Structure formats: structure tokens, C-alpha cells
Amino acid sequence: MRDIRLVNVCKSFGPEKVLTNYNLSVSAGSFFALLGPSGCGKTTILRLLAGFEQVDAGNIFLGEQEITDLPANERSINTVFQNYALFPHLNVFENVAYSLRIKKVAKELVEQKVLKILQTVHLDKQVYKTIDQLSGGQQQRVALARAVINEPDVLLLDEPLAALDLKLRERVLVELIELQSKLKTTFIYITHDQDEALAVADQMAIMNHGGKIEQIGAPSDIYDKPKTVFVAKFVGNTNIIKGVLQQVAETELQVNLEHIDQVLTLKRDQVVRDDFERKFVFSLRPEKIILTKNPEQLIGYDGMVTGQVVSLIYHGKSTLYRMRIGDNLIMTVFDQNRSQNGLNEAEVGDQVYLHWRSIDIVLLED
Numbered sequence: 001m002r003d004i005r006l007v008n009v010c011k012s013f014g015p016e017k018v019l020t021n022y023n024l025s026v027s028a029g030s031f032f033a034l035l036g037p038s039g040c041g042k043t044t045i046l047r048l049l050a051g052f053e054q055v056d057a058g059n060i061f062l063g064e065q066e067i068t069d070l071p072a073n074e075r076s077i078n079t080v081f082q083n084y085a086l087f088p089h090l091n092v093f094e095n096v097a098y099s100l101r102i103k104k105v106a107k108e109l110v111e112q113k114v115l116k117i118l119q120t121v122h123l124d125k126q127v128y129k130t131i132d133q134l135s136g137g138q139q140q141r142v143a144l145a146r147a148v149i150n151e152p153d154v155l156l157l158d159e160p161l162a163a164l165d166l167k168l169r170e171r172v173l174v175e176l177i178e179l180q181s182k183l184k185t186t187f188i189y190i191t192h193d194q195d196e197a198l199a200v201a202d203q204m205a206i207m208n209h210g211g212k213i214e215q216i217g218a219p220s221d222i223y224d225k226p227k228t229v230f231v232a233k234f235v236g237n238t239n240i241i242k243g244v245l246q247q248v249a250e251t252e253l254q255v256n257l258e259h260i261d262q263v264l265t266l267k268r269d270q271v272v273r274d275d276f277e278r279k280f281v282f283s284l285r286p287e288k289i290i291l292t293k294n295p296e297q298l299i300g301y302d303g304m305v306t307g308q309v310v311s312l313i314y315h316g317k318s319t320l321y322r323m324r325i326g327d328n329l330i331m332t333v334f335d336q337n338r339s340q341n342g343l344n345e346a347e348v349g350d351q352v353y354l355h356w357r358s359i360d361i362v363l364l365e366d
Contacts, residue, residue, distance in 0.1 A: 001028035001184060002063030002153045004049065009058035011044055018044050019211050026188060031180045033189040033197035036207030042190045046156050050079050062153060076153040080160050084143040086131050092118070093127050096145045117145045120182060137168045144179065154186045161196060173199050194235050198223065206231050228365045232283040239331045243280040255280050259329040260305040264358055281364045287334040288360040292353050293346060301355040307331065309350050323354065
């Protein structure tokens with residue numbers, strides 16, 4: 001296994017600069033997700049890694065080998081496309097065996113390797129079916145099997161589940177995780193779907209509209225400890241709360257949170273600026289908030305504000321509430337519908353109380 005790196009890569013299409021001095025390192029054997037909005041350059045990165053496009057400047061390395069100018073067919077990198085790109089005139093076995101036959105691998109070894117990988121992706125009962133006899137999920141697994149049959153160092157997946165319905169997508173996500181765990185191949189998963197990225201990846205990078213990486217880390221860190229306003233808003237839902245500096249002490253700062261009448265204490269080493277600007281921005285995830293219809297004293301919850309239910313969307317296992325706080329702040333709250341005694345009884349227009357813990361409020365770089 002080898003890691004893969006892009007170093008100071010630049011790429012333009014005509015006058016449009018897509019990537020400028022772009023750097024990315026993906027560890028060998030990891031399941032890495034590259035997440036960002038449409039048009040941020042994710043697919044361009046995939047095509048550069050695969051060798052389908054050439055960089056304008058910069059370098060690409062696979063382990064210690066520079067592959068910047070290496071043709072696509074000489075790179076130990078395979079791709080699974082959004083449309084699968086299967087051969088409709090070949091059956092499952094022959095689709096997967098195609099690259100081995102091109103390399104003139106011995107017939108016995110071809111059969112051994114193909115049957116083994118088809119068993120791994122749970123297609124051992126569909127070996128000789130034609131492509132049009134398979135479901136969407138089965139076709140996706142054929143594409144995966146064909147891509148990994150040659151044991152590449154890196155497998156690129158370009159929006160691989162976009163054509164599947166929700167339930168099938170969830171099932172294939174589980175199968176992808178299991179497959180990567182078995183093969184130990186480096187997977188780079190390109191997507192704009194945050195739920196997919198959070199589900200499959202052990203490391204992920206978040207790109208903004210300008211093609212820059214905002215944050216790299218484990219999914220739990222990206223979600224629970226977003227560094228910027230963009231990451232907090234793009235990955236999941238959040239409440240953005242502004243604060244104004246109230247007092248500076250030797251080891252800490254006192255910040256007054258606007259509209260919710262709470263003073264938050266920050267340690268000075270949390271603030272990565274020397275001038276301690278007067279304005280701060282924070283993230284508070286909707287599921288971190290507890291709601292009640294009475295101003296109860298909840299153990300461990302040191303923040304509370306009164307709100308009015310503006311709207312609600314029932315999702316079965318949860319309900320999304322939008323709350324008006326004062327005149328200028330709308331906050332969202334997820335309630336898990338576990339209790340019949342609390343907010344589940346609230347209707348639009350009701351007054352409720354929002355409770356949270358200060359440790360769940362995350363300081364952001366604006």
C-alpha cells in the first residue's frame with residue numbers, strides 16, 4: 001500500500017482557475033472522503049489523480065513514485081464512475097474479468113480471482129447474469145469488483161451512489177465500508193453528500209466553493225469541532241451565534257452571546273488571534289439543545305433562553321423545530337421524539353425553553 005499526495009497542484013480550464021497551489025495527502029489504506037459543493041473542483045482532483053487530466057503545475061506522488069506525467073493505464077489507480085460504465089454485452093463474470101483478459105492472465109487464475117472477488121462483493125449467485133438482469137445496487141457491486149480485481153493501490157469513487165434510491169444507498173454504503181476493510185485498499189470517495197461522507201470515511205477533507213480545503217480530519221472532529229463557519233454550515237445543520245467581547249482577564253475571555261443573554265468563558269489559548277477582536281462567531285448543533293415547555297433546571301445544562309415555535313417538520317423518529325428568539329434570531333432544534341412529556345406536545349406559536357451546555361458551543365473562524 002502507498003499513500004497518495006498532490007503537491008502545489010494548479011489546474012485551469014480556459015480562463016477559469018479550478019485549483020491553485022492545491023495540497024492533499026491521503027494515507028495508505030484509509031477510506032478518505034473529499035466533500036464539497038458542486039463546482040468546487042472535486043471531480044477535477046479525481047481526474048488528475050486518475051490521469052484523465054494533466055496538471056498545469058505541481059506534482060502528484062503515489063508513495064515515493066512521481067506519477068504526474070504517467071499515463072492513466074500505467075498508474076496503480078482505478079475509478080468507479082457515477083454511471084458504472086459496465087459493458088452491457090458482457091455478463092457479470094466477463095465484465096469483471098475484462099482487464100485480466102487484456103493482460104493475458106492465465107485462464108485458471110482469471111476464474112479464481114474473479115470468483116473470489118465476486119464472493120467478496122456478494123455476487124457469487126449472479127456470476128453469469130447479464131447486466132440488464134441486475135438491480136442498481138448489484139450493478140454498482142460489479143463496477144466495484146471490476147475496479148479492484150487488479151488490486152490497485154488507490155480506488156477512486158466518483159459520486160458512486162448518486163443513481164441509487166435512499167434505502168439501497170444505505171445498504172451499499174455498509175457494503176463499501178466492509179469491502180474497504182477487507183481489501184485494505186485506499187479509497188478516495190468524491191461526493192457532495194455530507195451524510196455519505198460522514199458514514200463511510202475515517203478521514204475527510206471539506207472543500208469550499210473556491211476550491212480550497214477548509215478542514216481535514218476524522219468525521220467526528222469535522223462535525224463536532226468545525227473550524228470555520230463554512231464547515232459548520234456545510235456539514236450538518238447548525239445554529240450560528242454571534243458574540244461580543246465583554247472582558248479580558250489574564251487567562252480567559254468573557255464573551256456575551258447576542259440575543260440569548262449568556263456570558264461564555266473562553267480560555268485565551270482557544271482564540272487564535274492576538275488582538276482579541278470584539279466580535280466572535282460560534283456554532284451550536286440543533287441536537288445539542290434540549291427543549292421543555294417549562295423552565296426546568298436540567299443538570300449539566302448551564303444555558304437557557306425562551307423561544308417561540310415558528311414551524312416544525314415531523315420526521316418520524318425526530319422533529320425539526322424552528323424557534324424565534326427575541327426579534328432577530330431564529331434557532332433550529334432537533335427533538336428525538338423519545339418522550340411524551342416535553343416538546344412533542346408543542347405546537348406552532350407555543351412558548352418553550354431551550355437548554356444547552358456551554359461545552360457544546362464551538363468557537364469558529366469567521
